[in-house]
Amino acid sequence: MDIRVLRYFMAVTREESISGAAESLHMTQPTLSRQLMDLEEEIGKKLLIRGNRRITLTEEGMLLRKRAAEILDLVDKTEAELTAPNEEVSGDIYIGSGETDAMRLIARAATDLQKTCPNICYHLYSGNADDVIERLDKGLLDFGVLIEPADMKKYDYIRIPATDTWGLLMPKDCPLAAREFILPEDIRELPLITSRQTTVSNEFSGWLKKDFGKLNIVATYNLVYNASLMVEEGLGYALCLDKLVNTSEHSRLCFRPLRPKMEAHLDIVWKKYQVFSGAADRFLSKVQEAFHSTI
Incomplete structure (x- = not known):
């Protein structure tokens, strides 16, 4: 499967037409059509449904679009690392994270490194x-x-030398808002909005001393901001980490920690035997220096 043809395929999915994609790629429409038909023949699956007005994707085409995006991201990332100038540390660093206030420590390390390596660019994935x-x-x-x-x-x-605290996000005018902390028995009948993270349910089962799955879960989230809107509108109460949602004086929401206290430790991780770019290697050294000095 040719990388160049994958770029052609992605252009068609973006433009939703052969003619529009051909124009953006500066090639003729018949040439592009032939390349796409060859791709379908190579894979042995129909990828595109050619309508009168626009191109749509088959189920196999949607899968290829997802995988092609990942492949092309990795190709571009590798090319950027290999072509980065040797005389100075520059390039791109890709960091993924859930929502956590501990990202402040990552940001401080990046800011400190920027003083000596201003040509590093950071790409964050949430x-x-x-x-x-x-x-x-x-x-x-x-x-x-x-x-x-x-x-x-x-x-x-x-x-990471920081911990996050689990608690309940709720409207300020609800009865539980008068509490200093939330006990297991307080939430067993509440409509709850919970994280989709697979490991969280086991941890909460231990805290609750009952099966997490037996709670009244009305919604799940992977990023808590949208969950906070559900709380504001009265759908339920969100089990979440502290300091991620505005609960200041002018907010309609408040956060109350759980009791017994539930804290989450955090780690910055990378694949074993990872071969780093110069930029990523320098960043890791800065993180090690910053975090070990605070332990």
């Missing part, structure tokens, strides 16, 4: 642990920030 791990394993990220517990067999890591 998602839950499953999303970050998938992109790490595919080589699309240099580093990931994971909330414990996480399976570390495939990774090297440094523990």
